[in-house]
Amino acid sequence: xxxxxxxxxxxxxxxxxxxxxxxxxxxxxxxxxxxxxxxxxxxxxxxxxxxxxxxxxxxxxxxxxxxxxxxxxxxxxxxxxxxxxxxxxxxxxxxxxxxxxxxxxxxxxxxxxxxxxxxxxxxxxxxxxxxxxxxxxxxxxxxxxxxxxxxxxxxxxxxxxxxxxxxxxxxxxxxxxxxxxxxxxxxxxxxxxxxxxxxxxxxxxxxxxxxxxxxxxxxxxxxxxxxxxxxxxxxxxxxxxxxxxxxxxxxxxxxxxxxxxxxxxxxxxxxxxxxxxxxxxxxxxxxxxxxxxxxxxxxxxxxxxxxxxxxxxxxxxxxxxxxxxxxxxxxxxxxxxxxxxxxxxxxxxxxxxxxxxxxxxxxxxxxx
Amino acid sequence: xxxxxxxxxxxxxxxxxxxxxxxxxxxxxxxxxxxxxxxxxxxxxxxxxxxxxxxxxxxxxxxxxxxxxxxxxxxxxxxxxxxxxxxxxxxxxxxxxxxxxxxxxxxxxxxxxxxxxxxxxxxxxxxxxxxxxxxxxxxxxxxxxxxxxxxxxxxxxxxxxxxxxxxxxxxxxxxxxxxxxxxxxxxxxxxxxxxxxxxxxxxxxxxxxxxxxxxxxxxxxxxxxxxxxxxxxxxxxxxxxxxxxxxxxxxxxxxxxxxxxxxxxxxxxxxxxxxxxxxxxxxxxxxxxxxxxxxxxxxxxxxxxxxxxxxxxxxxxxxxxxxxxxxxx
Numbered sequence: 001x002x003x004x005x006x007x008x009x010x011x012x013x014x015x016x017x018x019x020x021x022x023x024x025x026x027x028x029x030x031x032x033x034x035x036x037x038x039x040x041x042x043x044x045x046x047x048x049x050x051x052x053x054x055x056x057x058x059x060x061x062x063x064x065x066x067x068x069x070x071x072x073x074x075x076x077x078x079x080x081x082x083x084x085x086x087x088x089x090x091x092x093x094x095x096x097x098x099x100x101x102x103x104x105x106x107x108x109x110x111x112x113x114x115x116x117x118x119x120x121x122x123x124x125x126x127x128x129x130x131x132x133x134x135x136x137x138x139x140x141x142x143x144x145x146x147x148x149x150x151x152x153x154x155x156x157x158x159x160x161x162x163x164x165x166x167x168x169x170x171x172x173x174x175x176x177x178x179x180x181x182x183x184x185x186x187x188x189x190x191x192x193x194x195x196x197x198x199x200x201x202x203x204x205x206x207x208x209x210x211x212x213x214x215x216x217x218x219x220x221x222x223x224x225x226x227x228x229x230x231x232x233x234x235x236x237x238x239x240x241x242x243x244x245x246x247x248x249x250x251x252x253x254x255x256x257x258x259x260x261x262x263x264x265x266x267x268x269x270x271x272x273x274x275x276x277x278x279x280x281x282x283x284x285x286x287x288x289x290x291x292x293x294x295x296x297x298x299x300x301x302x303x304x305x306x307x308x309x310x311x312x313x314x315x316x317x318x319x320x321x322x323x324x325x326x327x328x329x330x331x332x333x334x335x336x337x338x339x340x341x342x343x344x345x346x347x348x349x350x351x352x353x354x355x356x357x358x359x360x361x362x363x364x365x366x367x368x
Numbered sequence: 369x370x371x372x373x374x375x376x377x378x379x380x381x382x383x384x385x386x387x388x389x390x391x392x393x394x395x396x397x398x399x400x401x402x403x404x405x406x407x408x409x410x411x412x413x414x415x416x417x418x419x420x421x422x423x424x425x426x427x428x429x430x431x432x433x434x435x436x437x438x439x440x441x442x443x444x445x446x447x448x449x450x451x452x453x454x455x456x457x458x459x460x461x462x463x464x465x466x467x468x469x470x471x472x473x474x475x476x477x478x479x480x481x482x483x484x485x486x487x488x489x490x491x492x493x494x495x496x497x498x499x500x501x502x503x504x505x506x507x508x509x510x511x512x513x514x515x516x517x518x519x520x521x522x523x524x525x526x527x528x529x530x531x532x533x534x535x536x537x538x539x540x541x542x543x544x545x546x547x548x549x550x551x552x553x554x555x556x557x558x559x560x561x562x563x564x565x566x567x568x569x570x571x572x573x574x575x576x577x578x579x580x581x582x583x584x585x586x587x588x589x590x591x592x593x594x595x596x597x598x599x600x601x602x603x604x605x606x607x608x609x610x611x612x613x614x615x616x617x618x619x620x621x622x623x624x625x626x627x628x629x630x631x632x633x634x635x636x637x638x639x640x641x642x643x644x645x646x647x648x649x650x651x652x653x654x655x656x657x658x659x660x661x662x663x664x665x666x667x668x669x670x671x672x673x674x675x676x677x678x679x680x681x682x683x684x685x686x687x688x689x690x691x692x693x694x695x696x697x
Contacts, residue, residue: 048557155645185413186584190628190639212557215587219630219639242632256562258587259633260626262610270566271559273513274527290559334634336615341696343627346620347640349663 001075002036003173003206009033009059009069011052015279027278029055031230033069034305037223039173042200042207044221044238046214046253050278052230053210057176060208061093062086074173091121094167098179100159104151110137110162111147117169136165141195157188164195168203178210193220214257218242226250229278229286232305236312244325246314248291255328267327285317293318373401374578375425375546380438382420382429392649394420396602398438399676402546402595407572407579409593409610411586411625415646417602418582422548424448425580426465427455443545461491464539468551470531474523480507480534481519487541506537510567529560536567543575550582565592586629590614595682598622601647601657604676608683618685618692620662656687664689 010033012026030052037043045053058064060071062078071078073093081089097103104113114133118124124132134144140161151159160180167175177196181189197220199205211217217224218238225235226249234247245251252269259266271290276282282289288298297317307313316322335343382395395417402408410418423429425440427447440447443462447455459465467473475483484503485496492499500519507515510533523531532552539547549568553561569592572579581593589596589610596613598606598621606619617623627640644661647653653660655670662669666689674688689695 048559186586186625187413187628187642190630191641193630194639194641213630214558215630215632218632219636252559254632256558257632258561258565258585258591260586260590260614260629260631261633262590262614264590264633268562270562274529275557275559330633334631338616338693338696339614339623339626342617342623342692343640345696346623346627346663347638 003039003074004037004060004208005070005072006036006056006060007034007070007072009056009071010067011055011059011064012067025279028230028281029278030059030066031281033227033230033232035225035232035235037174037206037208039206040200040204041222042209042220043223043225044209044211044217045225045227046211046217047227048212048253048275050229050275051227052278053227054178056227057095057178057208057210061090061095061176063095091123091170092172093174093176094170094172095176095178096160096163096167096180099183100156100163101151101183103163104159106151109148109150110142110154113151113162114147114165114169117166121170123170132169136169137162139168139199140165141191155188156184157191160184160188160192161195164192164199168199171203172205174206174208176208176210179212180209181216182211182213189216196220214242214254226253229276229281231286231315232313233287233315234313235305237310240310240312242329245328246312246319246322246325247287247316248293248318248322249287251325251328252290252292259330259334261330261334264330265327266330269328285315293322374404374443376401376439376441377421377425378439378441380421380424380440381436382417382424383435385433385435390650393652394602394649395424396652398599398602398604400597400604400607402578402580404545404578405572405576406595407581407593409589409596410580410582410599411584411589411596412599413584413646415649416599418599419550421599422465422550422580422582425546425548426459426463427452457491460487460539461542462545463548464542464544464546465548465550466532466535466539466552468554470528470535470555471523473535474531476523479520479522480526481521484519484534484538484541487538491542502541503537506541507534509540509571510534510537511563512537528556529563532556532560532564533567536564536571540571540575544577546578546580548580548582551584552581553588554583554585561588568592586614586625598625601652602649603657603686604684605658605686606684607676612680612683616693618679618683618690619658619687620664620689620692621658623692624661664692664695 009030011030012028014023015027016025018024033056045056047053059066111133114136115129118129133147137144142161181192209220221238224238224241225232228249234250245254252271255268273290276289284300285298285303288294303315303317305313305315377398377400380395380398384392384394398421412418424436436448481503485499488499488502504515504519507518512518512533553564593610596608596610597604600621606622624640624642642661647657655672656674659665659669674686676684676686679685679690
C-alpha cells in the first residue's frame with residue numbers, strides 16, 4: 001500500500017467578494033489533482049509560479065483545508081481526523097520551506113528550535129532532550145556546540161540544515177520540501193541536496209519535493225508530476241520523463257532550461273505568450289493558449305490524464321501524434337573528459353576533509 | 369579579441385567603509401575588457417563582487433561610503449574621473465543597465481510609455497510625438513503584443529516577463545554601446561527566461577552592442593556568453609572563452625562550481641560540494657582567497673596572493689597549480 005494517496009484534490013481560493021461577502025471570482029489553485037507516493041521514495045511536483053504545486057503540498061499536510069478530494073496517509077483518511085488526531089499526524093509528516101531566513105524564529109536558539117517539537121509531542125523526556133538535540137545537529141552535519149547560537153549567526157545553508165533537523169526531530173515518514181534549495185547559492189545547494197538524499201537512504205524518508213528547477217528534480221526524484229494551472233499534465237518515473245517528455249508543456253519546460261554546455265545540440269520548444277492566470281484558466285486544455293501543437297479539439301475539450309502500461313500518464317489529446325522528443329535533452333556528454341577527472345579529484349579530496357570533521361563549516365558565521 | 373576594446377577595466381578596487389569603521393574589500397584588482405559586439409559573463413556566488421563591479425561601471429556606487437580606485441576606460445573616457453554631468457549624459461544613452469527585479473526598477477506611478485519617452489527626450493531631444501513613436505517601436509522590438517495599447521499601461525498591469533521586456537526596451541532606447549544585465553532572468557520562470565534570453569541574443573545580433581551579463585546561473589552563461597569571468601571573494605579567479613571554461617576549467621573554484629550543479633545533461637550520484645565558507649572580506653586572507661576551501665591547496669598558496677597567469681592564450685587563472693590537468697593525469 002502506498003504511504004500517501006491523494007485523490008481528486010480541489011482547492012479554489014476566493015479572489016474577490018461583493019459588498020455583501022458573496023464570492024465573485026475564484027482562483028482555481030488546485031483543480032483535481034491525484035497521485036500516490038510510496039514510503040522511502042521521492043515525488044517531485046514541478047511547474048512554474050502559480051501552477052498550484054505549493055498549494056498541493058499544504059493541502060497534503062492539511063495546513064489548509066481542501067474543497068473536495070481525499071488524502072489518505074498510511075491508510076487513514078486525513079480529512080476525517082479531529083484536532084487531536086491531526087496533531088498526532090503531524091509527527092509523521094513535516095515540511096521544510098524555501099526561505100530558511102523566514103522559517104526559523106529569530107528569538108530562539110537553534111537548540112530551542114529543535115527542542116520545541118520534542119517537547120510538543122512529548123517524544124523525549126526532558127532530561128534527555130539536550131542529547132537528542134546534539135544528535136539531530138550531528139545528523140544534518142552541524143556541530144552540537146552550535147545549539148547555543150541564534151539563526152542570524154548561521155549562513156543560509158546552515159539555517160536550512162537546522163530547518164531539516166527540526167523536521168527530523170519527530171522522526172517523520174514524510175517530509176515535504178517546498179523549494180528547499182532555491183534560495184541558496186549553488187555550492188551550498190549541492191550540500192543540502194546531498195544531505196537530503198543521504199537522510200532518505202539512512203532513515204527511509206519519503207519526500208514530496210516541490211520545485212521549479214528541473215535539473216534539481218532530475219537529481220533527486222524517483223517520480224515526477226508536472227503541473228500547469230492547478231492540474232497535473234504529465235506524471236511518470238523520473239528517468240522516463242527526462243528521457244522522453246510527452247506533454248508539450250513538459251517538453252517546453254525541459255527545453256527552456258539552459259544547459260551548462262556551450263553549443264549543445266538540442267531542439268527547443270519556445271513558448272509564445274504569457275502564463276495565463278489561474279483566476280480565469282482557458283477552457284478546454286489549460287495549456288492550449290501557449291501550445292505549439294494546438295488543434296481545434298484542445299480549445300473545447302479538456303484532456304484526461306491517461307496512463308500507458310508503464311504508468312507514464314499524459315493529459316494531451318495529441319500524445320500519440322507528437323514528434324519524437326529525443327533531442328530535447330542531449331543524452332549525455334555534459335562533462336568533458338578533462339572536467340570529469342577534475343571534478344572527481346575535487347570531490348575525492350573534499351570528502352576526505354569532510355569526514356575529518358563533520359560541520360567543519362560551522363566554525364565561523366558569515367558576516368554579510 | 370579586437371585591438372581596441374569598448375570598455376577596459378584596469379586594477380579596479382572597491383572598499384566600503386562601514387559605520388563601525390570596518391572596511392570591507394568588495395572588489396580587488398579586477399581587470400576586464402569587452403570588445404564591441406561581445407558578451408562577457410560575470411559569474412560568482414552572492415557577495416563575490418559581481419554586482420558591485422557593474423555598479424562601479426555605471427557610476428552608481430554611493431560616494432560617501434565607497435572608495436574606488438583603478439581605471440574604467442569606456443570609449444576614450446575614464447569613467448572614474450568623469451564629472452557627474454557627463455556621466456548622466458552617458459547613462460541611459462551609451463551605457464545602459466537592466467536590473468534583476470523589474471517591479472522595483474520601474475516607477476509605479478508613470479505609464480511605461482512615459483518612462484521610455486523620458487529617456488529618449490533626455491538624451492535625444494526631439495518632439496514628444498516622435499519619442500512616443502520610438503517607444504512603441506521599441507516595445508514592438510522586444511515582442512510586446514499590441515504595443516500601441518501597452519504603451520499607456522502602468523507597470524502593475526504587466527506580468528513579470530512583460531516588465532522585464534519593458535526594462536530591456538528602455539535600456540535599448542538610445543542604442544547603447546554597452547549593456548549591463550544584472551541577473552536579468554533570475555526572477556522569471558523558465559519558459560519566460562528562455563524567451564528573454566532568446567530576445568537578448570536577437571538584439572545583440574541586431575545592434576552590435578557589447579553586453580556584460582551578471583549571473584550565478586552557469587547554464588545561462590553557456591547559452592549567451594562569448595567569454596566568462598569567474599569571481600570569488602572580490603577577485604577574478606578565472607577568465608576564459610566560454611567553451612574552454614566549461615570543458616577545461618583552470619581554477620579549483622570553477623571546478624567545484626561546475627561539479628556542484630545538478631545537470632539535465634549529466635548523471636551524478638553525488639554532487640561535488642565546496643566545503644567551508646567565503647572568507648571575511650573585512651580581513652581577506654594573505655594568500656589565495658580560496659585556499660581554505662581548496663582540495664588542491666599547497667603551503668605556498670597561503671603565503672602570497674597568486675597572480676593571474678595565462679594558462680593558454682586568452683585563458684587566465686589565479687591559481688599557482690594551473691594548468692590543473694597536471695593534477696589528475
